[in-house]
Amino acid sequence: GAVVSQHPSWVICKSGTSVKIECRSLDFQATTMFWYRQFPKQSLMLMATSNEGSKATYEQGVEKDKFLINHASLTLSTLTVTSAHPEDSSFYICSASRGGDQPQHFGDGTRLSIL
């Protein structure tokens, strides 16, 4: 199997709050984890790629100081949205891969609403 758990599923909070999202691979070791954002009726947008024990690689236009990614172990990566504002409201989805050309397996996603 290839089960990826993402937590929390929903977050509603005030503007200025920092929000932490966890992504765990439950039954395999994920060499690489990915963070995506998706707006309604739009395609997946890759934000960053992280490998265990090293700094994340951010896509162009994604602020690394705004979206902090930590990949401390082969089963856990976290995304922290710092000082979130209404425009950060979106569906955030993580995925994990065994590495190389193996497929990505997605977490359930986190729906973030900033008031």
Place this chain on the structure above:
Amino acid sequence: RKEVEQDPGPFNVPEGATVAFNCTYSNSASQSFFWYRQDCRKEPKLLMSVYSSGNEDGRFTAQLNRASQYISLLIRDSKLSDSATYLCAVTGLHTGGFKTIFGAGTRLFVKA
């Protein structure tokens, strides 16, 4: 031109119909190919990998044409529950390692 392109659709088909999606890619060095299904407001789920010899899983058949650089997904005997967005994904070696590019997805509506 995008690295991976799909017809956005939507495809509206009746139950029982056969429907096919194509996905073209520009990187000739691409190595792995996948189809995902994404339901509304949910995460993408891996549907099947695509092999050079083609592969079948029940009503779903995936094929790869390396010469023309496209992959296809055929759904036979469509069910209402097949309504979803279908994403293709192409993995290849880029500077810095393997990278997977997802298509924007093709929306399918199966109607009774």
